[in-house]
Amino acid sequence: MRAFWRWLTSMRTALLLLFLLAVAAIPGSLLPQRNLAPERVNQYLRDHPDLGPWLDRLWMFAVYSSPWFSAIYLLLFASLIGCLVPRLSQHLRALKAVPPDAPKRLDRLPQHADGLHHDGDPAAAAGAVAALLRKRRWRVAVREHPDGVTVAAEKGYVKETGNLLFHFSLLALLIGVAAGSWYGWEANRIVVAGPDYGFCDSIPQYDETALGARVGPEDLPPFCLQLDDFSVDYLDNGQPLDFAAKVTYTEGLNGAARQATIAVNDPLRLDGASVYLFGHGYAPIVRYTDRYGVSQTTVAAFLVDDDFLTSHGLAAFPDANVDPTGATPRADRAQTAFSCVYLPTVPDDVSLARSAHPAERNPALMCSAYQGDLGLDVGRAQSVYELDRRQLDSGALRQVGTETKLSSGQSWTLPDGSTMTFVGTRQWAALSVRQDPGKTTVLIGAVALLTGLLTSLTGRRRRVWARVVPDADGRSLISLGGLPRTEQASFAAEFAQLVSQLEENHGAPVRPAADVDDPGVHPGDARVRR
Structure with missing residues (x-):
């Protein structure tokens, strides 16, 4: 184990x-x-x-x-x-430990310098070195020895701090994703404008639902919402500028009705859920008067096909052509549906069958009529936007009217005497209702992860030691050594800058006696070896 x-x-x-x-x-x-x-x-x-x-x-x-x-x-x-x-x-x-003491041989370190001097005693010289290192944000420890004083300094623990922050942030991301998967949920609904097409927060009233592993239908917050109006501003080339969905909603079982506007990146915040706007389109209003004179009206949301809102959909009337007196038995083969394409702006070339602009400048509905058995009673799921191809292939559903272009308010008479009228359109909005309890954890974890990664990549562990011993003439000699804990080219320049600042603060260095005969070395120069 x-x-x-x-x-x-x-x-x-x-x-x-x-x-x-x-x-x-x-x-x-x-x-x-x-x-x-x-x-x-x-x-x-x-x-x-x-x-x-x-x-x-x-x-x-x-x-x-x-x-x-x-x-x-x-x-x-x-x-x-x-x-x-x-x-x-x-x-x-x-982080709590003091830096380790200086090694015996500083000249064996990758960076070292000797021959620096200080006019004071070793304790004062070590204090001056420690003060300079603390000013440059090094952690410093001063130790006294029988033969002198040592100064130990280290820097760069932020690298390991960033490394730990990165990995703990990854753990937070996993926790946030798990919380969202277990206790989060999402549901989508296409809502047609109007008081008679609102919905409440329940599973049967959504078009799509995705519940977390620990979420049941009874956990959804109680609220109801209806779309009052939807507005879009377009440029002349059809590019949308702004979307706004005006809604009326109630929270709780006996909550008061409130109004709000949902826009892109500006959702409606509710207690336990947020409502986002992610699509819109048109819902043609079609009225059908069957052979018995009975009229039915449907508002069918059409699916958008392109950026100019060319849309297709289905207006179905499964209860049409039923004798209201009951004298004639009902025939399933008299069910009627219209497969249509809606163009908000009809182009000059109608054969293109594509809208010229997303706004309703010259709207038209192009439909084909079908009668027969729509296949709604066979117990299998089918699209509400298209006819069941299997019913067409089997002959149970047949076309009774060729494609006809209708403007708003126009009617079309079918061969059996029934009529279809294109009344107009309503706007619809696609709303996404979501609750993700882990999103805050994921956001904080992502920001902390990037911070930790950058800190880990830029941080550099390194140590510097100084040994101060008394000189024969009553002054103090200072030897320095530096060790990078990771390979880094910039440490040599940092060490040289530290030596240079010590020279500026404490006067010209003294050259060691062993180096008098070195060519190119003159009295007053510091020996800096690498």
């Missing part, structure tokens, strides 16, 4: 587990996930009857809640904690 713990808490194992976590997340990006798109999972299982069940047994459609993904995640947590806590304790002890 001790050997396993050593292996688990090593930095190499932490990096390996982090890599495995990234690899394990790949199936969650390539395959549909049951908590996000259950209908796509069911379709995949139908399309791959042999491979699909095996992938399902391996939790490939629920990757992030699978036992093997959770095991990697928990092992990574344990590895990081077991690796970082001892390093943090060791770093705190190092």
Whole structure:
């Protein structure tokens, strides 16, 4: 167990587990996930009857809640904690410890200088060196010895501080992501403008939902919201300038109605959720009067096809052509639907079938009529924006009217005498309701991670020692030595600058007697060896 713990808490194992976590997340990006798109999972299982069940047994459609993904995640947590806590304790002890004493031979260090002198006694000279080092933000310790005084200084612990901050921030990121995955949720809804198309915060009223592993339908906060108006400002070239969705909402069971405006990057903040705006489009209003004179009106949100809001959708009337007197039995083959394309601004060349501008400058609805069995009662899911292709292929649904262009207010009479009228349009807005309890932790962790990384890369550990001994003429001789704890080219210049400042503060250095005959060395020059 001790050997396993050593292996688990090593930095190499932490990096390996982090890599495995990234690899394990790949199936969650390539395959549909049951908590996000259950209908796509069911379709995949139908399309791959042999491979699909095996992938399902391996939790490939629920990757992030699978036992093997959770095991990697928990092992990574344990590895990081077991690796970082001892390093943090060791770093705190190092911060409190005094710098080690000077070695006996300073001339063996990568940087050293001797021959500097001070007019005072060794204690005063050591105090002057220590004061200079403290002024340059070095940690300093002065020690007295029988033969003189030593000064020990060190700097650069911020490198290890940044390293620990980086790894603790990574741990915070993992905690934030886990909290968001367990207790966060997200739901999307297309809301048509008008008081009769609002919604409340419940699972059946959303178009898409993705609940966290620890979130149930009863955990959603109670609120209701309706879209009052949606406005967009466009340039002449069709580029949007600003979006604004005016909404009315209530919080709680008996909350008062309030009004707010939702814009891009300016969501509506509610207690327990935030409402974001991420799309908009048009919902044509279509009125259909069947062969018995019964009128029905639908407001169908159309899907946007391009930047100029060319949209397509379906206006379906499954209860049309039913004799209100009951004298004629109901026929499913009399169900009616209109497959349409909406152009906010009809171009000069109508054959392009693309809008010339996203604003409604010359709107038109181009539709084809179909009658028969829409396939709504067969028990399988189908799109509300397109006709069921299987009904068309089987002949249960047939086209009864060719594509016709309608302006607002115009009507179209079908061969059976029924009529379809393009009444106008309403705006719709795509809203995303989200709650992510880990986002603050993730944000703080990301900022701290970058800070720790930059600090770790720029910090430099190094040490400097000085040995001060009395001279024969009553002054003090100073020898300096420097040792970088990591390879760094700038330490030589920093050490030379320190020696130069000592020379400026304490006068010209004295050349050692052993160096009198050195060529190029003159009395008054300091010996600086590298």
